[in-house]
Amino acid sequence: xxxxxxxxxxxxxxxxxxxxxxxxxxxxxxxxxxxxxxxxxxxxxxxxxxxxxxxxxxxxxxxxxxxxxxxxxxxxxxxxxxxxxxxxxxxxxxxxxxxxxxxxxxxxxxxxxxxxxxxxxxxxxxxxxxxxxxxxxxxxxxxxxxxxxxxxxxxxxxx
Amino acid sequence: xxxxxxxxxxxxxxxxxxxxxxxxxxxxxxxxxxxxxxxxxxxxxxxxxxxxxxxxxxxxxxxxxxxxxxxxxxxxxxxxxxxxxxxxxxxxxxxxxxxxxxxxxxxxxx
Amino acid sequence: xxxxxxxxxxxxxxxxxxxxxxxxxxxxxxxxxxxxxxxxxxxxxxxxxxxxxxxxxxxxxxxxxxxxxxxxxxxxxxxxxxxxxxxxxxxxxxxxxxxxxxxxxxxxxxxxxxxxxxxxxxxxxxxxxxxxxxxxxxxxxxxxxxxxxxxxxx
Numbered sequence: 001x002x003x004x005x006x007x008x009x010x011x012x013x014x015x016x017x018x019x020x021x022x023x024x025x026x027x028x029x030x031x032x033x034x035x036x037x038x039x040x041x042x043x044x045x046x047x048x049x050x051x052x053x054x055x056x057x058x059x060x061x062x063x064x065x066x067x068x069x070x071x072x073x074x075x076x077x078x079x080x081x082x083x084x085x086x087x088x089x090x091x092x093x094x095x096x097x098x099x100x101x102x103x104x105x106x107x108x109x110x111x112x113x114x115x116x117x118x119x120x121x122x123x124x125x126x127x128x129x130x131x132x133x134x135x136x137x138x139x140x141x142x143x144x145x146x147x148x149x150x151x152x153x154x155x156x157x158x159x
Numbered sequence: 160x161x162x163x164x165x166x167x168x169x170x171x172x173x174x175x176x177x178x179x180x181x182x183x184x185x186x187x188x189x190x191x192x193x194x195x196x197x198x199x200x201x202x203x204x205x206x207x208x209x210x211x212x213x214x215x216x217x218x219x220x221x222x223x224x225x226x227x228x229x230x231x232x233x234x235x236x237x238x239x240x241x242x243x244x245x246x247x248x249x250x251x252x253x254x255x256x257x258x259x260x261x262x263x264x265x266x267x268x269x
Numbered sequence: 270x271x272x273x274x275x276x277x278x279x280x281x282x283x284x285x286x287x288x289x290x291x292x293x294x295x296x297x298x299x300x301x302x303x304x305x306x307x308x309x310x311x312x313x314x315x316x317x318x319x320x321x322x323x324x325x326x327x328x329x330x331x332x333x334x335x336x337x338x339x340x341x342x343x344x345x346x347x348x349x350x351x352x353x354x355x356x357x358x359x360x361x362x363x364x365x366x367x368x369x370x371x372x373x374x375x376x377x378x379x380x381x382x383x384x385x386x387x388x389x390x391x392x393x394x395x396x397x398x399x400x401x402x403x404x405x406x407x408x409x410x411x412x413x414x415x416x417x418x419x420x421x422x423x
Contacts, residue, residue, distance in 0.1 A: 012401035012413055055190045057225045081221040100415035120236050131282035139408050144370055
């Protein structure tokens with residue numbers, strides 16, 4: 001059994017596959033629930049996955065590996081800090097199914113180096129981001145600034 | 160690096176008041192450059208730089224490039240892991256002791 | 270699944286208070302809605318026996334309260350009763366509730382002290398829908414449709 005880390009998370013959302021897929025790939029929506037991050041993954045296979053943080057810093061582009069709206073999306077996740085940029089880009093795969101009337105969203109984030117620091121961060125980040133996505137789609141509410149502790153690298157508003 | 164060594168690096172990094180102050184500054188306002196961190200702090204640029212390097216080695220601070228600038232971000236993961244591992248257990252056994260004591264006192268009143 | 274244990278950990282964030290979330294995890298009026306009509310039969314103190322009751326009167330799972338620290342931390346021993354998974358013995362379930370501004374971070378850890386547990390594999394599939402339903406219930410007033418009834422034939 002390999003010691004390569006792998007993150008798997010399943011969340012059920014009272015919404016439609018189309019709305020979930022759109023929320024995951026449209027920067028105007030991600031900016032609302034993803035703590036100010038603009039994540040773009042609207043393109044076809046081979047197109048870039050873009051990320052801009054709340055301070056306007058563009059992270060290195062990933063590449064869209066699979067796109068089958070609204071059921072499946074996969075893209076690469078390059079590291080973006082000086083401390084992790086020696087690591088290989090990891091891979092994020094979303095599966096969007098409908099189970100008995102609600103959406104089941106499964107994320108697999110894998111293809112990490114053994115001992116990956118990026119893995120540690122995303123393991124804390126994804127449950128927060130996806131919980132926030134669920135609240136956004138079910139209630140329309142977005143996170144209050146500052147509630148999210150984990151390694152999502154939220155920028156405070158400059159005074 | 161095994162968990163024990165990682166924890167040591169974090170504790171050593173936190174054992175210095177200036178470094179804790181830097182973490183507080185980043186908590187209040189994340190993503191600062193070295194220059195921004197140096198203003199209002201009574202430390203030389205060199206000293207701040209040195210402390211930041213120790214914090215980066217302990218995985219408490221990560222840096223992201225913006226053009227020629229380097230922005231510093233707090234990484235709460237290691238502190239959270241330590242809190243879970245040490246403080247969580249300590250809190251629970253302390254609370255259990257308090258609750259046992261409370262029960263014992265209540266029974267002795269009967 | 271290594272180190273001789275089987276472990277499932279799930280973290281979710283719910284817009285509620287720790288007190289409300291704690292009640293929802295324990296009280297029948299809530300569990301009936303998000304946990305497929307089950308109720309917990311328990312005196313809710315350390316050492317008390319605990320049972321998860323299926324609506325037709327069967328005992329689904331049983332165990333004991335190991336730690337009880339409202340509204341922050343609850344731990345139970347938990348053995349399946351109504352299927353062959355009973356043979357695996359007692360697992361350990363913990364709920365940890367941590368407030369974060371207007372949200373509560375809920376961490377659910379479910380562990381068996383042996384590797385390759387089929388019981389843990391089974392609950393790994395169940396917890397995400399139960400906890401997603403709990404979040405919907407507390408945030409929208411309605412649990413997820415498919416968790417409002419005990420599954421037929423189970």
